[in-house]
Amino acid sequence: MDKFNECMQLEIRASDEDDEIKADIIKAVDGMFLLAQLHLDSLKGKKSLKAIRNALRKLPTGSEPYDNAYKDAMERIGGQLVDDEELAKQVLSWTTCAKRPLTSSELEHALAVEIGESQLDTENLCRVEDMVSDGVDPDAKDDVSKTPLVLAAMYGHDAVVKLLLDTGRVVPEFKDAKYGRTPLSWVAEKGNAAAVETLLRIDSINPDSKGHQTVVELLMATGRVNLDSKDNDGRTPLSYAIAEAQTETIHCLLRYGASPTTTDTQLKGLLHHAIVNVNCTLDIVKKLLMLGAPTDLVDIDNLIDPEDDDADDIYANIIMQRIAVVDALLHHPKVDLKIQDSEGASALHCVPYGKLKFDAIVSMLIEKGAEVSAWNSKKQCPLHLACRRGDYASVQVLLTHGADILYVDQDGLNAFHYAATSKSAETLSRIFEASDTNSLNIYTLRDEAGRNALHHMLAHGANIEEVRLLLDKGVDVKDRDVNGNSPLASYLINSCFYIDVGICRLLLQSGSDALAINDQGLALAHLSASCSKLNIAVLEALMDFGVDIEKLDMKGRSLLHHTALEGSLTETALAFLFDKTKLRSDDRDSSGKTPLQYAVEQARKKRHRSAFDSQRWSRSLEIFMRNEAVAG
Template identity: 30%
Template sequence: MKEKWPKLGPKYLRSDSLKDVLFKANYGHVAKSIDGSAIPGRSEDEEMGEESCQLCDKTRIVRRKPRDMHVHYGLIASGNQVIKDATFRDRLNRYLGGQVLSVEMEAAGMADNFPCIVIRGIYDYADSHKNTDWQEHAAAVAAAFAKELLQYIQPGDVDRERPVRDILSQVCDVVSTIRDDTTDIRAKLNKKEDAKILDWLTPLDYGPQQSDNLSRRQPETGNWLLQSEEFLGWLAGKKQTLFCPGIPGAGKTILTSIVVDFLDSKCGNDAEIGITYIYCSSGRQHEQKVDDLVASVLKQLTQCRSSLPESVRSLYDQHNAKRTRPSLDEISALLHLSREIEIHANPNDVARYLESHIGQLPSCVQQSRQLQKDITTGILEAVNGMFLLAQLYLGLLADKMTENDIRSAVETFRKQYKGIGEDQKDKVLAHAYEQTMERINAQMPGMKTLAIKVLSWITYAKRRLTTSELQHALAIKTGTSEIDPGDLTPIGDMVSVYAGLVTIDEESGIIRLVHDTAQQYFERSQGPWFPHARTEIATNPNLGSTASCLTYLLFPAFNVDLFDLDTYIEGRKSNKHLYPLLSYCMEYSALHARLASPEPCCVTRFFSSESNIAKNWLLSAAKNGGPQAEATAEWLLERGACINTKDSEWKTPLHHAALNGWKQCVQLLLQREANLDLDSDNMIPFHYAVSNSDQEMAQIFLNAGIPIDLTVRRRIIVGMFQNSRVTYRVLDSAQNPTQNGSLEEGLTSLHLATLTGCRTMTKFLLEQGANPNYASEHGQTPLHLALGQNLYRPQCLGNRDVWSDPDAQIECVLDHARDEEYPSTWKWVDKVRLDIVNLLLEQPGIDINAQDISSVSPLHFVSGNRRASKFIIQRLIEKGARVSIRTNKVETPLHLACQAENMDALGILLTSGADPTECDENGANALHYAVRRKEMVRIIFEHISEETQGALVDSKDKHGRNALHHLWKDYEITEIDSLKLLLELSTGVNELDQEGLSPTATFLSTRVFLNSNEDPEVLRLLFRHGADPSHKTKEGFNLAHLAVRSGRASAALLRILANQKVDVRARDEQGRTALHHSAISGWLTEEVLCCLRDEFQLSTELLDAQRKTPLAYAIKKGQEDHHPDIFERDR
């Protein structure tokens, strides 16, 4: 291309501007400096295109051996969007077996059904640092490879292949199928993710209740509401509310289900119309707070859409990362204009109901049409708009066996309602319930007992029960240790004894009272019907009237460890081991027992038992939570429950109570001197109060006498998956924290707050007297962690705790930020970090020069961080940070600033008196560190005299290397302008280091990331400034030998050497020529081979002292196994 199309060369050929840089996966791209300033020196092209990595921290680059490009053959994944996330990239790679070479889009799916080979030019690392610098060159290389591949295909091979036209029709069919399958898969994946987000909004689901309510509708009833003037006006209007009040039992619930069904059938397919509904119930008050109800409305409005609205997804991303909940203001909207229509039982609807159910009455009714008519007329007059009364009255007639008894009862119904005002209608209902109970009491003893048991459980259960739960509740017997299936009451028999007071929701399996007014009636009048219900439900099955929660919990089946107990609660065991009542008993037994007065004696018996359930109950309640979990925990603590049991993650009840924010429980646990042990995350309970930013909780710990600087030493903990569970073990013997107030080296709560980026708790802890100078076992103070956001970590595969988890730090919000939100989110994170540093620096006794085990000070941290704000550097120096402070490697902040290319730090440090002539343990000064960047060299020179400049350039480190030698160390790319600046001042262009290498020899023997087109110009500059072309190493290698050994050699470079009288044909002490060395090193390219063989007449058959030819070495090298990363182009 360079020869045929020279104008295309600059765009498509490799150049020094192309740098192969890979950042660590957990380090995101930096678009702006910490103070929000723009990138200095950025070109207009860069502003309009991809962002550069000029502000990215070079210390976060993955250090790799120098290598050239190479051809990959293997798995290429297909995708429908560009990947710019290193974490997602690595996760995808692991999911696909760790063998993915690239994710491409243009040929996605083609190779499966079309005879082809996909050739891709890979030009980025699919991370946030993604840019298109390499794109043109990668395209040219891929095209060149494809061209060369085609040259190996024989015409006869093509003739044996099927013609493309025969394949296309098949491919079209396959592509159509793939499109349908992909659409379906994408829809399923989206729906799965959407369902997760919607359940996060609220777990409430009123769909089953809607179906059940509608199923109880009598055909043709409720039409009066749908045809009313008010309803039709509301339906035709905009931004209006139809308010439908009604007396208890009027049928509001059923009518609501009718309206919902009507709207769904009429508008359900219209994407512009949203239909939502809520059924409030006195039995679900704990889950029907205002924010729950509004969240349910939002959930219903979004779940039927083809895709989740971006606003809802954004709300989830915003709060889920921070583990917060959306406020009511974020998910609610105001209600506007309203209409009103009173709900009452329509006479026609009541008549239809009576006519359809009158067949359930005795035979005397079935034989007389006139009696049927009189019953209907009489009940219609008696109910006066209360549909529920019609149902109850009809049930009260079921045991009247003669016509006179029936007429007398109907007349009684009429008289009960006559003269009753609107405010007294609930008395009529109460009387109907009382009559129904009298009918139940008149049943045979066994049926009466069953009815009373069922009603007492349903009335006093703390949540609605399923039929299977109630069956188990009724089946518990004194002296038994498990549920006998023979004791389970058939559901049909339970229904038959209710006399219409109880109903079963078919969709959910919930068994409940027929109406909220029935619940209110029995709660008010429990005395006459089941006076001991509260106590019996909690504790005492002896009377045979109600099941006992505590007796149930003491079943031997639950005498297991916490993990197995959780499997029972969650229903993960096989059917024969399912205990449907267990979840209810674990959550509500304590509440029942607390309401029982006096406290039954079996409570004492329960806690004195040897069952594991008594030991695990507190831990289970704290771990699994629930509406009554906190109250349960408090009750258990008041009765001496075991407080130091641990779950599989080594968390105790105190850990979970702190995590849950249970302040009263934490106080009780601390009063009982609960242990402050480390869990598997190396966290004590106090730490969770800090990580949750819960100041009140933290104050409770401090008030209990817990030292604010209580320390922990992190242990190496690894998790293993065994027997369907994760278990943990410690790999070292680090000590647990002390509880007696004595302090030792370790991490404190202030370390945690500054490390994770918790501004609120940093301020709180400092105000409470936390020591800002307390050092960890590795010597790191909170200021170290605030500046470095990292700590010395135990190195072990699989070891990860809260201290080392990136998701625990404030920067994790960036993982959930959308592209357009990323800059503002970064700015917010930086401000929080800066505020934390300022809080620490404002402490009067702060040790600004504290050093860790590597003698790294805070000033070292910020100087070596390219993103660090210059304001922080200035603040540290103003507070007394020593600019000449040294690490264990005798490095000053100035050394690290030069190493990180931190221009701001470099200027501030030099202005503050930092000495660029100071050396590290290897004798390297600041110029040695900065030498590869002209701008850094210029800044250093601005702060020293001209005389010192020359001396600094020629100064040598302990290895005899001057600034020119350092230009090419560590495989870094050097700016040619920096070389020019140094050569103007240097007199040491031919100085030798301890290895006997001159700067020119160092240049030729050192590899960089990529071959540079500037190499010939560099070599010319060196010779122009007096470099000795006759230089030889101790092994007898001349400059040509060094060039081919390192792979730097090119035809142009060899010609320059020859022009400077370097003997390219020379042999070394082993009789080897440049061709031998090139073959031995593995850097023999076609270009170099042709140049040495054709221009310099070096034969591939020349023998060295070992009687081997270059060809023999090349063959041997080609037979070696090589890691893919060292495979070289054209080698």
């Protein structure tokens, strides 16, 4: 490499974009774009997020292996005769810089070009046989056990494949260590008919294919193909064809007898691969079902990683919004709608509620026998999930087919509690209608933690009209949960970003106890410090209803102590408190600490970068310090 030190150089590096896969690959390759392509290829076939992340964590880093390989190659070339060395470098230059793979004839003519000559001298043509010399091992293996023949096959260089085979010094059936695939399997996948024909002329090859229709036909004609041969992942040619939605190849493989019932090492069947690819046709799904492809397989991703949502064929297809495919599956006699995944979820649980027109799938599933009241592992029924997402149309379908609004999950929440968190007045109204029609009076019901619908609504953020709607229905504003918190207290605790003063006043006007103290000894004023910025308007509203904002909690801490602990102090809030109260930054609690001391402790704490406005504790400390300096 030292020979090129004086040459003109241009550094080319990949652009680091804010994307997890790109970022990990860019970090691993350190600007070597060829290595980036190889890393991307290694992610092919990874269908779950977990599998992709595991692969990304194992990406090799550093350029030393590639530098060494290049250095060794150049040393071998340099050890040849002068003419052979020059020829080798010319071949490398043309094959490296060509915008597409060159044929043998094109390479011969390219090497025959003479600068300054207007015509090509045919006597200057160099035979391709001379381009592979004893100076280079044509069957050498790289650091991942790929031979030149394997690499030439992978990238579709049929001329190079033929050239290597003609040396008689390569092993045609050699399998790469990473995937367990032969050169023939790679050229078959790429659909390179010329290279396939070349390889098929070698008697030592036992053909197997994972490729395009024309290549498959070539291989079928030999009569020596194992249609169901599996690679290191247990994937068959048919599995790959289905995953890539290669319709003609799929029909070809099935016509020659490929098995539709195989499973890979992840326990995925062919229907898994068909349904998750939006390009796979309905005809393929129907054909697989007709040929007996299993419909009740639950793959390993689902068993060990519930977040992957790959439960079985029906659930995967619901997620991919394949209504026509759902219909085909539902009409198959072997499809069991009572199948549940490792989290107890049935097909109705896996519907992405809240998305447009998914009520049609809900109707289809119910009409084919899906259980409306089925539980998952959290004892949630489909109605709970539809209400939580504010999916009015699906709620309507479920209620029409007998879903019970009184049914509670493991935490005691019913459909009303879930609907209260949805921010959908339409969904709430439909639950009200169901309650009133059946005289159920769900408005007073509380969950296992003592929370009513107002607690749930206010804990998830709400607008004043939604709150008024619940109050008009008789939801009790004075109810306290097991921690002694009223709906208003719950609202103050959970409003980290913003507190609507109008909601506070409405709740107080409706009878919320302004003097309430929860089980931790905290009054409403203390709880108001939970917001990232102490809101003066909220303090004024509390004072208007008799709240003593100077009150101490059971540990002797004032509102100022709590602003230091929460990092919510502002200049205007401090000025307001100094003006309207006797609170001061040197007041001591039961342990002898002042607000300033708490502010110092909190500012020194290391917080996760995902914490909202992690600098607010430092700002609160600065405000306290400036006040001390002025007072001093």
